[in-house]
Amino acid sequence: MSKNIYLPNYEHSENAHIQSMEQYRQMHKKSIESPAEFWSEIADQFYWENPYDVRNFYSFNFNVKSGPVQVKWMEGATTNVCFNLLDKNVRRGMGDKIAFYWEGNDPEDYSKITYKKLLEEVCRFANVMKSKGVVKGDRVAIYMPMILEIIIAMLACARIGAVHSIVFAGFSAESLAERMADCKCKVLITADSVYRGDKLLNIKNICDSAMERCQNFGHEVQTCIVVRHLPRLYRSTNHSNGTNGNASDVIDLHSDVSWTDGRDFWWHDEMDDVEPACYPVWMSAEDPLFMLYTSGSTGKPKGVLHTTGGYLLYAATTFKYVFDYHPSDIYWCTADVGWITGHSYVTYGPLANGATSIIFEGTPFYPDNSRYWSIIEKYKVTQFYTAPTAIRALMKFGEEPVKKHNLNSLKVLGSVGEPINPEAWLWYYKNIGNERCSIADTFWQTETGGHVITPLPGCTPMKPGSATFPFFGVNPILLDENGQVIEGVGEGYLVFNKPWPGMMRTLFGNHERYQSVYFSKFPGYYCTGDGARRDEDGYLWVTGRVDDMLNVSGHLMSTAEVESVLTEHPDVSEAAVVSRPHPIKGECLYCFVTPNSGVPFTPKLSSELIKKVRENIGPFAMPDVIQHAPGLPKTRSGKIMRRVLRKIAINDREVGDISTLADEHIVDELFRNRPEKT
Numbered sequence: 001m002s003k004n005i006y007l008p009n010y011e012h013s014e015n016a017h018i019q020s021m022e023q024y025r026q027m028h029k030k031s032i033e034s035p036a037e038f039w040s041e042i043a044d045q046f047y048w049e050n051p052y053d054v055r056n057f058y059s060f061n062f063n064v065k066s067g068p069v070q071v072k073w074m075e076g077a078t079t080n081v082c083f084n085l086l087d088k089n090v091r092r093g094m095g096d097k098i099a100f101y102w103e104g105n106d107p108e109d110y111s112k113i114t115y116k117k118l119l120e121e122v123c124r125f126a127n128v129m130k131s132k133g134v135v136k137g138d139r140v141a142i143y144m145p146m147i148l149e150i151i152i153a154m155l156a157c158a159r160i161g162a163v164h165s166i167v168f169a170g171f172s173a174e175s176l177a178e179r180m181a182d183c184k185c186k187v188l189i190t191a192d193s194v195y196r197g198d199k200l201l202n203i204k205n206i207c208d209s210a211m212e213r214c215q216n217f218g219h220e221v222q223t224c225i226v227v228r229h230l231p232r233l234y235r236s237t238n239h240s241n242g243t244n245g246n247a248s249d250v251i252d253l254h255s256d257v258s259w260t261d262g263r264d265f266w267w268h269d270e271m272d273d274v275e276p277a278c279y280p281v282w283m284s285a286e287d288p289l290f291m292l293y294t295s296g297s298t299g300k301p302k303g304v305l306h307t308t309g310g311y312l313l314y315a316a317t318t319f320k321y322v323f324d325y326h327p328s329d330i331y332w333c334t335a336d337v338g339w340i341t342g343h344s345y346v347t348y349g350p351l352a353n354g355a356t357s358i359i360f361e362g363t364p365f366y367p368d369n370s371r372y373w374s375i376i377e378k379y380k381v382t383q384f385y386t387a388p389t390a391i392r393a394l395m396k397f398g399e400e401p402v403k404k405h406n407l408n409s410l411k412v413l414g415s416v417g418e419p420i421n422p423e424a425w426l427w428y429y430k431n432i433g434n435e436r437c438s439i440a441d442t443f444w445q446t447e448t449g450g451h452v453i454t455p456l457p458g459c460t461p462m463k464p465g466s467a468t469f470p471f472f473g474v475n476p477i478l479l480d481e482n483g484q485v486i487e488g489v490g491e492g493y494l495v496f497n498k499p500w501p502g503m504m505r506t507l508f509g510n511h512e513r514y515q516s517v518y519f520s521k522f523p524g525y526y527c528t529g530d531g532a533r534r535d536e537d538g539y540l541w542v543t544g545r546v547d548d549m550l551n552v553s554g555h556l557m558s559t560a561e562v563e564s565v566l567t568e569h570p571d572v573s574e575a576a577v578v579s580r581p582h583p584i585k586g587e588c589l590y591c592f593v594t595p596n597s598g599v600p601f602t603p604k605l606s607s608e609l610i611k612k613v614r615e616n617i618g619p620f621a622m623p624d625v626i627q628h629a630p631g632l633p634k635t636r637s638g639k640i641m642r643r644v645l646r647k648i649a650i651n652d653r654e655v656g657d658i659s660t661l662a663d664e665h666i667v668d669e670l671f672r673n674r675p676e677k678t
């Protein structure tokens, strides 16, 4: 074995679910060779209204040439995910166990909810939705901050068979409108406002504007339910200003919320007086549970659809093994519920295991840079799951903020969203984990539903930067450009030739696109769109996207999406966007812009473009650089040579072969035009 291997902590391994690589290999082998046997033993731990048939446990076709691509697990069985997460745990005697500790943006804002209370609230909200005419199969859009009501809303959907479509509350009105119109949601659930650090964001206004724009797409949202979050927030303002507030200020803040009678309803008014019980709707294992939009390389978002039975098994099982969860643990995932990580590892996975978790509304930098560490100390967190971009941002402040806090409760650290660079890994391992905690570098995607390549904390020897080995049921394969399987050491396209229960089933309303995006490049394989390398010890290293997608602070987006916003500007003739490495965000957007002929490239144009991207997509998509491009490097057939632009973005003159360019001089000119001289 090569050097730079970190072994799991022996003390933790002794109590771990999987204690040795031998045990892991045996279980993995069984999961691949006898999936029905492997997963039905897990399915037995859940409640099925109609049982599954072990002889017909799953079926699939990954080969577009032999018919439509399809994946099915436990078809015919019926269950309800919400019932399994809540009722079942309450019936097991866990009603008084804390399901969530809520920690607000302000350290003095916090609360908690037990399993029993959560079940009641979910039932009440399910009844509210029923009263608004929501029935099984209807789509419900959710655009909310990290408050307990977002969990209640999603589980209430699951209870009555409505399909939730959560849009991260950092997306713009335009993005929200596009997603709501695409899924034709009947209802939108939101809140009045949210604080981010010391900034107040009125998200109801964003929703109003989105609902209005939705009509341009020919869709009307019938009902909007709004959580009143402001009173709590108002107290936060006072803390941050150090002043004392009074009641009239609170009223002023509320009057800012615009209202459309007949369409808009306050959550608390609706929840008053409804029954705290609601019989679950039994869903077929292959009925949709939720959809979640993710960026597509053409720019139009893809509505990834997950179904009931398989997703439940997979979210629950990955949570249990990857975080080595035990009943007395306190688990914290910092991801926003608006992303897939928040679906699988804030909501579904932890609750399916009866876990106690933390849900945090704020940011790592407020009120100061030790907020994460103070929360870990406050709740004695045992598993902490965050993103490399957060780790890199916090590393900047050195060890001082960390040392102020006792982090000895930690057992497992997780990382998700992008490859973690070894420097960040080591900092995390040494300073946060105190060299005692395993790091689970979990590779997965919105589409995979749960972790697919990851170390297991009790057994996997770790290499910083490697996601290591496949989870149960997952069979990763590397292919070369010609679709030939690469055995042993090598680098290629990361693909899978078998389904696992939690993978997506289709793209909402567009099965064709599902087949063409994921299954057409290499017939017979699900193509992740990522590249990976296998080293001499068999470890997998995910190297990043191989398509025109990029990952900014763990947010996946496509260059096409940003280009189309830039070219909408009346002064812009053409735009090409590439990714450039960034020390904290991982990658950032570097945009080349050609103005219309006769239009000068000015700082004003540049800031208008940045603003436009911010407004059209969201603040996280803001470009770092807008460069004037009098022309773009194109081949004679008109294709933009992005690899050349990527070199210009990093000021690397080794541009490689450019003989196929229609005009080679443009490359020099673009180097001269770089706004930064380094």
Ligand code: WTA
Pocket: 294, 339, 340, 341, 415, 416, 417, 418, 419, 420, 441, 442, 443, 444, 445, 446, 447, 467, 528, 529, 530, 542, 543, 544, 545, 551, 554, 555, 556
């Ligand atoms: C990237 C997030 C390397 C990858 C759960 C993938 C990673 C995309 C890792 C999916 C990791 C995520 N190592 N790359 N541990 N985790 N990625 O859909 O490019 O938001 O395809 O899901 O993030 O992003 P998504």
